[in-house]
Amino acid sequence: MGTRGPLFRWDEVDESFSDRARLQAMLDFEGALARAEAAAGVIPPSAARVISGRCSAELFDAGAIADAAARAGNLAIPLVRELSALVARDDPEAARFVHYGATSQDAIDTGLVLQLRPALQRIDEELERLGDVLADMAGTHRSTVVAGRTWLQQAVPTSFGLKVAGWLDAVDRHRQRLVEQLAQPTIPWHTHRDRLAEVATALGLCTGTLGKIARDISLHLQTEVAEVSEPAGEGRGGSSTMPHKRNPVGAATVLAAATRVSGLVGTMLSAMVQEQERGLGGWQAEWEVLPELVGLAGGAVRHLTQMVAGLDVDVEKMRANLEVTHGLVFAEAVQLALRQKGGAGDAHGLVERSCERARAEGRHLREVLAADPEVGKRLPAAELASLFDPQLYLRAAAELIDRVLAARAGRGATPRAGRG
C-alpha cells in the first residue's frame, strides 16, 4: 500500500522506475556491452549472442538480487553473478564474457540514464497536457478582471487570463529545461555527477513552479475569496467528519511535492563531492533521491493538471471581490493621473490620505476624492470617474497573453539547439 506515497502515485503513470524496469535497464546495458565488445573483436560474437539473449528481467528473481545487494553494496554485483550463472547454464564459454571489463557503476549509471530518458519524456507529456489546459484558460479569460494581489492584499485589477498566461509561460520553460538534459558524455564520468544533479535541478525548478500555481489556486479557492471552485468528485476531497468540506487535495499534493524537492535537490548537490574514481557515500546517496524527484515532479504535474482541468472559474465573484475595498484598488490609477496633471503637491501623499479617510469613514474612494478640492482642481469629475474602470488595467494584457500563446505555438515539439 505504501506508507510511502499515498499521494503521488506517479508509478501508476510511468513505470520507468519500477523494480523490473531498474533490472531491465541494467540488463540492457549488459546486452549492449556484449554486442559492442563482439563488434570490436574483444569477445566472441557467439558469446555476445547468448548473453544478449538472457538479458531479460523476467528471467531473474528480483527479491533475491535485492537481498544480495544489501550485502554486496550494490545491485550490479548480484545481477552480474546471476546473469553469469544463467548464461553458463547454456554456454559456459560465453559466461566468461558477461560484464567483460565493466565495473558495477558502469551498469548502474547507464541503467539509470536508460530509466531517466523515458521518465523525463513522460513528464514532458504531462507538462504539455497542463500547458494545453492553461492555454485554453488564458485565452478564455483574456478579458476577465480579477484583483491582482500583492503581499496577500488586493493591489490593482488585472486580467485573470494574464495570470494564467504567466503560469503557462513558466511551464513551457520547464519543458525546455527538461528536454535539454542527458547529453552524451565524451569521457567517463563516474564521479562527475553534474549532469545527473542538473536533471535533479530541472525537476526541482519545475516542481517549484507547479507549487506556485497550486498555491495561487488554493488562495483563489478560499471560502472568503471563492473565485474558483473544484467540483465535488466521487471520493475526492471529502472530510472524514465535516460533510460540507471540499478539500483541495490536488493543491495539497502539489505543495507537498514542492516542499520536498528543495531538500532532495540539495542532497544531489551535496552528493556531487565524490571522491577520486568512485565516490564513498555520495554516489549511494543518489540512488533513492533521483527516483524520488522524478516521482514528486511527475506526480505533481499530474495532480495539478487534473485539478486545473476541473476548475470552475467564477467571473462574477472575481468582479465582486474588486468591490470589497470600496475603490481603493484604483488608488494607483488616480495617483498616476494626478502626477500626469501636475500642479502643487505630492500626488502619492494626497491619494494616500484620501485612502485613509475612505477606510476610516467607510466611504468609497471615488466619493472621498470627488469631495477633495485639491483633486478637483486637477481632475474633472468625469475624468476622475473614468479612472475607476478595471478595463483600463487590461490594455496590455491581451498583447502579453498573445505573446505567450504565440511562443508556444511557434515552439512546437522542436527541442532547442545547443544541448542535444
Place this chain on the structure above:
Amino acid sequence: MGTRGPLFRWDEVDESFSDRARLQAMLDFEGALARAEAAAGVIPPSAARVISGRCSAELFDAGAIADAAARAGNLAIPLVRELSALVARDDPEAARFVHYGATSQDAIDTGLVLQLRPALQRIDEELERLGDVLADMAGTHRSTVVAGRTWLQQAVPTSFGLKVAGWLDAVDRHRQRLVEQLAQPTIPWHTHRDRLAEVATALGLCTGTLGKIARDISLHLQTEVAEVSEPAGEGRGGSSTMPHKRNPVGAATVLAAATRVSGLVGTMLSAMVQEQERGLGGWQAEWEVLPELVGLAGGAVRHLTQMVAGLDVDVEKMRANLEVTHGLVFAEAVQLALRQKGGAGDAHGLVERSCERARAEGRHLREVLAADPEVGKRLPAAELASLFDPQLYLRAAAELIDRVLAARAGRGATPRAGRG
C-alpha cells in the same frame, strides 16, 4: 548599508556577533587560558597577568586581522600573532606564553560559545516578550468566535483565543529548547559538532513556529478576510506606487526567515561529517552559517513581536465571516447529533447531500435541513436550530487556554532539569 540584511537587523538588538564581539570572545579565551595555565603552574603568573591585560579588542586592528585571516585560513592565527606582538612590546618573556599549548580551533570554538550564550539569552528575552503579548491576546479572546480553517477552507467555528494559545504554547516550548543548549563538554570536541548543530536545530525549529504564526496572521489580514489589521505606521508597509497599500512587512520578514533557516540547518548537519581531529571544509562551513541562523531567528522573533503587539483584532468581522457559508460550518455538528440520535441511514451522507443542495440553491443549510423529513424525524426543529450556535464550539476552549496560561505561569524563569 547591507545588500545583506535590509530586513532582519538583529544586530541592532544584539551585538554578540559583531566583528568586535568576535575578536573579544577569542581574546577572552586567550586571557582565561593564560590565567588557568598560570594557576596550574604551566606558565609564569606574571606572564598571565600581562597577557590578560592585553586581551581587549580595542587594542587590535580588526580589518588587518581579517585580511590576514583570509590567507591564514582562520582568524586565530593573525590574532595570536598580533596579541603576541602586543605583549612582547611590554614583556618579551610573557610573549612566549601567549596561546601556549592551544590550537586555533580552541580559540575560535570557545570564542563562538562565548558569543552564543548571550545571543541565545537575548533571543529568549524576545521570545518572552512575544509570549507576554500572546498570553494577553489569548486571554482577551478566550470567547471570540472565529472560523477554524483547514486546507484553506472554513471548517468549523473555534475560539480565536485558543488559536493564539496554540501559538503561545509552541513559543514556550522553544524557550525551553534554547535554554537547554551549550552544556559543558567533558572531553575535547573539535570534530564532534552535535552540540553546535543542535543549537542550529533549536533556532531552526523556533523560526519554523514563528513562520507558522506569521503565515496565519497574513491569512487573517487578507483583504477579503480582514479579521485582523495592522495600523498604518510611519514609513512602514507602504507601497512605492499604490497609495492604499498596507503591506505586512513583518509577516514577510518572518516568512523569509522561515524559508531560509531550513537550508542553513541542513548545512550545519551536513557539516557534522568532519574528518579526524580537525575537519576540512565542514568546520569552515559553520563560520557564517551559525551567526546567520542567530540573526534570522532573532530578527524573526523581534519582527513578529512588533507585528503581533500592533494587531487590531476585528471580532465582528470574525463573526461575520462565519456567515459566509450560509451555515455549512455547522454541518459537522448536525452530523454528530444525527449519529447520536441513530435511526436509519448514513448521517454523514445525509448532511453531505444537504450541503450540496444548500450550495447549489444558495440557501442556508439550516433551512435545507429543516425541510428534510429524514432530518425532521430525528431532530426536532428547536434542537436543529440550536446546533447552529458557534458558542457550542467554545466549550473546551477556555479550559485548554487556561492550561497553556497555567503552564506558562508555573514555569517561570526556571530552566528544565537535565541539560543544564
Place this chain on the structure above:
Amino acid sequence: MGTRGPLFRWDEVDESFSDRARLQAMLDFEGALARAEAAAGVIPPSAARVISGRCSAELFDAGAIADAAARAGNLAIPLVRELSALVARDDPEAARFVHYGATSQDAIDTGLVLQLRPALQRIDEELERLGDVLADMAGTHRSTVVAGRTWLQQAVPTSFGLKVAGWLDAVDRHRQRLVEQLAQPTIPWHTHRDRLAEVATALGLCTGTLGKIARDISLHLQTEVAEVSEPAGEGRGGSSTMPHKRNPVGAATVLAAATRVSGLVGTMLSAMVQEQERGLGGWQAEWEVLPELVGLAGGAVRHLTQMVAGLDVDVEKMRANLEVTHGLVFAEAVQLALRQKGGAGDAHGLVERSCERARAEGRHLREVLAADPEVGKRLPAAELASLFDPQLYLRAAAELIDRVLAARAGRGATPRAGRG
C-alpha cells in the same frame, strides 16, 4: 526488491513503519478513542466494544485502502469507511460511533506517534550496542598511539582510544536526545509540528555523528594508511571486476545516510509553516519524510555497528605511520619546550625553519634540530631526544577516556529529567 533502499534495510530490524504497522497504529487510535468516549459517556459502551474488536489490521485490505487514499487525500478517510463497514456488518448501531468527533489528522498523527515510539526505542537499542563496541575499543586502545590528523595532514600523536572515546561520547549524547522526544501535549497540536520536527532533528544529528565516525574509519582504511581493516566477508564488499577489492560497504552506507538526512531535516523544518488549523502541503510533506529519516538513522547505526564490531586495528601500522614524517609530528612538542626555556628569538619560527630543512633534505627533524646551535643552547641533547616520544601525548588521554566510560556507566538506562 526496492529500487528504494538496496542499502539501508532498516525495515528488516524494525517493522514500526511497515504498511501493516501504519494501519494498526491508526486502528489503535480508533479503538482507544471509542473506549475513551464510552468511558466519558459520549458513546455507548457496547459500541466501543464492537469497534475496539474490529481494530485489527489483518481485517483490512491495505492495497484497496491505499488506492482510495490517493483520491481521498489521506489514509484515514478510506480506513474509517472500511472500519465503519466492518463494524456495521455485526452491529449497525455501533457503526454510527466509529471515529466519532475525530478528524482524519487525529487518527494519522496519533498513529504516527504510536509508530515513532517503538522505532526510536529500537534505534536507541542499536546505539547502545554501538556504544558497547566503542567502549570496549576505547578501553583496549587507551595507550595505542596514532597520528592525530588535522586538515588531512598528520599533526601530533594522540591516543586511538581517546579518538574512539570521542565517538562514544557523541553517540551517548544522541541517545539522550532521542529519549527526550515525544512528550505528551497539553492542547491540540495539528499545525504545531515542532515536536515532530524535533524528532527529525534528533535523528539528523545522530546520523551526522555516525557519518563522522564512518568517514574517520574510511580514512583509516585507505590503502596507504591501512591502520584498520575489515575482514573479507562472504559476499560483502567485493567488486564486480576487481578480485582484490574490499570495499567498505558499511562506511559508504552510513555516509550516504548522512548525506541524505540534512535535506530531509530541512524539509521537516520547511513543512512547519502550516496554515491555520490544518496545513495545506506542509502536513502531507511529512508523511514520507519522517519514516525515511527513521530508516536512514536506523540503517546507519546498524551498518556502523556491524562495521565497527568487525574492525581489525593494526597497532603496529599506526606506530609506523607516525614515522612517515621523519619526526615532524613532534615539532609542536619541541616548540613548546623551547618556549618554556625562553631565550632569544621566536621558537615557532625556529622550529618551522628546521621543519623546512628536514623536509628539503630528507632528514629527521631530530637530527636537524640537534645540529642547530640555537636549539642546543636551550635544549640539551637528551632533553631534545626525549621530546620525540609519542607517549608524551598520551598523558591526558587515559583520564579523558575514563571520564567518558564513567559517564556512560553512571548514566545507565535512566532518561534525563525534564522532558519526560
Place this chain on the structure above:
Amino acid sequence: MGTRGPLFRWDEVDESFSDRARLQAMLDFEGALARAEAAAGVIPPSAARVISGRCSAELFDAGAIADAAARAGNLAIPLVRELSALVARDDPEAARFVHYGATSQDAIDTGLVLQLRPALQRIDEELERLGDVLADMAGTHRSTVVAGRTWLQQAVPTSFGLKVAGWLDAVDRHRQRLVEQLAQPTIPWHTHRDRLAEVATALGLCTGTLGKIARDISLHLQTEVAEVSEPAGEGRGGSSTMPHKRNPVGAATVLAAATRVSGLVGTMLSAMVQEQERGLGGWQAEWEVLPELVGLAGGAVRHLTQMVAGLDVDVEKMRANLEVTHGLVFAEAVQLALRQKGGAGDAHGLVERSCERARAEGRHLREVLAADPEVGKRLPAAELASLFDPQLYLRAAAELIDRVLAARAGRGATPRAGRG
C-alpha cells in the same frame, strides 16, 4: 573585518554585489525607465533628462536608505523617495515622473539582473583561468601513472592526466551552463522565479564540481599519500601551534563553499512558491541568498585556481604508491586475461583467492599467481609478467584527454545556441 566571510572574499575580485553597486543597479533601472517612458511619450523628455542625470549612487546616503528600508520592507521605497527629492531640488515638475508607473519589485528585480550579469561574467573568467591551468596539467601528465582509487581503496592504475581532464571537462560544462542564464523575459515575471532559481542551481552545480576537485586534491595531499604538495606560502596554511603544518587552506575553503551551496540552492527552490502577483516571504528570502551563492561560487573557483596553479605533482610518489599493494592493483588485468584464455573454472574466484593469499603471506601477487598451476596452464610466465605493467592502463587515456582538449579548443568563447 567580517565575522562574515574571512574565507571567501569574492568581493575583492568582483564588486557587482557591493552596496554601491546594488544602489547603482536600481538607479540604472530608474534612469532607463524614465528614458523609455519619454521615448514612448508617457513622460516629458525634459523630466527624463533630469531624472537620468541624478541616477548616480554617489549622490545617495546608502546607510540612511538601508535604515529606512528596514521599516519600509525594501530598498526601492526609500531610494525612490530620495531620488524624487533630489530631482525636485532642481526640477519639481520632473520629480513627479520618477519611478512613474513602476513598482518596487520592478526596480529591485531589474537591478538584481543588472548585478548578476557582470558577476556571472567574472565567474566565467575565473573558470576559464582554472580551465587553462587544468588543460596544461592534463597535457603534461598524459602518461603519468597514478593509482585509480575507488571507495578510498586503490583499484587499478590510471593516468593522472586523464583524472585532470575529467575535472577540466566538468569545469567547461559549468561555463556553458552559466553562459546560458538570464534570457530576456517576454512577459512580467514578478512571482515566476524559475530563471533566478536556475542561476542559483547553475552556481550550485558549479560549486559541487569545485568541491569534488578540492576533495580529490586534499586526498592526494595527505601525509601518507603525498602525491601532490603545496609550496609553503607566506602566511598561508600555517598552524598557530604546529610549526611543521601546511594546511590546505584553499581546499578547505572550496569544500566549505560546496557544503554551503546545497542548502542555499534549496532555499531558492523553496522560495519559488510565491503568492499571486507578489510573494510574501519567498521574494524576500532571495535577497541575501543569491548574492551569497555568487560569493561562494566565485570565491571557490578563485581559491581552487590559486591552489591548483601552485601544486607540485610528485610523479615518483605516484608510481611508488602503486607498489604499496604488492601487485594487487593488477588483479583485474590478470582476471580479464584469464577470462580471455578460457579453460576450467572461475577466473574471478581464482584471482580473488590469490589476492587473499598474497595479502596473508605478504607476498607479491605476481609471485603467488606464478606459483599457481591453474594459472600457469593458461598464462605463460612471460605473459603473466607483462600484465603487471601500469602502462597498459594508459592506452585509452591519451585519446580521452585529447577529446577533452579538442572540445575545449573548438568551443572557444562561443555561447551555445538555444538559450541566448
